[in-house]
Amino acid sequence: MNEKEIKQHFPILDQQVNGNQLVYLDSAATSQKPVAVIEAIEDYYRRYNSNVHRGVHTLGTLATDGYEGARDKVRAFIGAKQREEIVFTRGTTTALNLVASSYARDNLKAGDEIVITPMEHHSNIIPWQQVARLTGATLKYIPLQPDGTVDLADVEETVTDKTKIVSVVHVSNVLGTINPVKEIGEIAHRAGAIMVVDGAQSTPHMKVNVQELNCDFFALSAHKMCGPTGIGVLYGKKELLEKMEPIEFGGEMIDFVGLQESTWKELPWKFEGGTPIIAGAIGLGAAIDFLEQVGRDEIEKHETELADYAMEKLAEVEGITIYGPHHPKKRAGLVTFNISDVHPHDVATVLDSEGIAVRAGHHCAQPLMKWLDVTATARASFYLYNTKEDVDALVAGLVKTKEYFGDVF
Template identity: 70%
Template sequence: MDVKAVRDEFPILHQDVNGYPLVYLDSSATSQKPRQVIDAVDAYYRENNANVHRGVHTLSMRATDQYEGAREKVRQFINASSTAEVIFTRGTTTSLNTIAYSYAWPNLQAGDEIVITEMEHHSNLIPWQQAAKATGAALKYIPMQSDGTLTLEDVRETVTEHTKIVAISHVSNVLGTINPVKEMAHIAHQNGAIIVVDGAQGAPHMNVDVQDLDCDFYTFSGHKMLGPTGIGVLYGKQALLENMEPVEFGGEMIDVVDFYDSTWKELPWKFEGGTPVIAGAIGLGAAIDFLNNVGMNAIMEHEQNLVNYALKKLRTIDDISIYGPEERTALVTFNLNVHPHDLATVLDAEGIAVRAGHHCAQPLMKWLNSPATARASFYLYNTEEEVDRLVEGLLHTKEFFGDVI
């Protein structure tokens, strides 16, 4: 992969921040956008701006073709069996809440179990807390190993015949842990449960084949994979989606409306009430084109080389604590003996953008026995030179705080 050529496609990376060349190491929060995506969104608003599905005029038909064309790109990207299984949402959070409200609430009852882990992002935790409270189901946690991984033995012991839903992150946004989704799906199905996968940190960085994983639901966000904000995907097996009710009602998702009753449009549109995020979907389609052109295998290889280099370099720093397993995706979460917010502020003064805080994973912070951490996350446009800048910045941070560390 020609990283320089890739970087040239991202206008935002070619700027100075606080007098230093920008080093953007916060892609797990949101990725930067290539010119191809920016141009696709711009072209829609300049040339084809119209509502979809509702008009027979030229602009509406163009917009509809682009919007549904993006759905087909998503279908191919995750290898869904049909575009009926690809629902556009506002993002991973909306997708997970839709599953909780539309599937979990009607199907759970007292005595049932929802199984999750302590590494979950709040978006894949709070909806299940609320579903458990509403239905009387029990929330159970698969125990984690000391390095932040799961064992299939623990999964088998936690998932029982009473388990109805297993909800798991494909990749931890804090630890970088890659969970064994395919094997967990098999265990869930053996016990008569379904499996929901939070793929927000998975889809941007690795090949995802929902049929091979045999997951029942898979969710992800466009903005973490080079696309615009405000657009996400809910994949679900068609048989499950057919039996679920919409959670938003209004225009676009209806078939027939009478004074006292209404019927819904077929999949996927029954879950897309109102005017959808048309430009966002088109932008996501352009982002998928960009990722496919670079090649997901090439991206994965580049990221693995980069995170291994980062781990090696960071471990040369005294007093650093690094969290997560050796085998991980392209992020490193760590702490020095100074508050992560102070650390991030000093790094920002040198043009280096990292994340600091609880990363929307407060239960995991309790498990780590740390109120907050710093996180450097990498993507296809990052380089070893930027890792070196990070290490230099951390050494400067130690010098700045002196005896505090």
């Protein structure tokens, strides 16, 4: 499919906002949904809405097949070895919290170290802060290079024999930096630590194979990869998941319940207490089918070209500062920037008046904002349905923004 054919699969993009054709450049926050995903969710609710696993009637069987079928699709999509290693969660945040609240709390003690980077999303900072506070472990940060990348020499220096967990974002939601998580994981493993990867911004945009990365845990969200909100995935190596205790208790995750004690189901269900996110899983499965139909290599190539084009065009606008690495092999399909003397929220407001949706703020990355020495930034993030015409509209909107605030001041 070419980009115009792809765009036709996303009905929300065929509308006017503030009298202008919508240009959606906020996919790093959440992607839009193709018709195939919308229809798969509607079909579940219209035709076979039922709870899973428990029932023996026809609707229950269909729902279970859809839910567990989605697990198989996720396993294949990220290259996991076994379906038992795929745990459905509410999203990346919940997945990372599960690792922190179960594995980390049970395996860390005073004097142990957790290593992360300053570019992490809050979801990959706060859980480790809490674990460090509760266990007495120390939270350490790998320093960043001036262009917002990680040098493996700094990783070697930061990770020690006291390090038990290294947790790093695969792709920064602000800088677009693509981190060498495989190599970082090798350093972590040599030190006897486990490797956790936040894959929220990588899984939608490039091929991911968790066995090739050899990470111990990998987290992702459906809503950033054409799927619905409210569902995500924690991949974990089976031998680690088997030793972990669940953190939510109730129906679905139990094997036997007595008056004084209970036992848990096998993997992955011991981590999926309560009625699961059935429609969400089915929608995620449909999203995976759609992305595979388009082709992940094609998606990555397209986004890289868009980001390069955007970097080139934005650099021609006087007064714009672009953050993150400029080398195309080191960054993903987003561009974060500021205009001199104009607050990012004002930039986003003017762009919205032109029908252009971008994100402005600290992007749930306040430590990184401090490292950049800014209070906030504007961010344009691209996906498979964006075009060079969208980038042209963004640049034209930014020129108007400069003109508007130049007249004001």
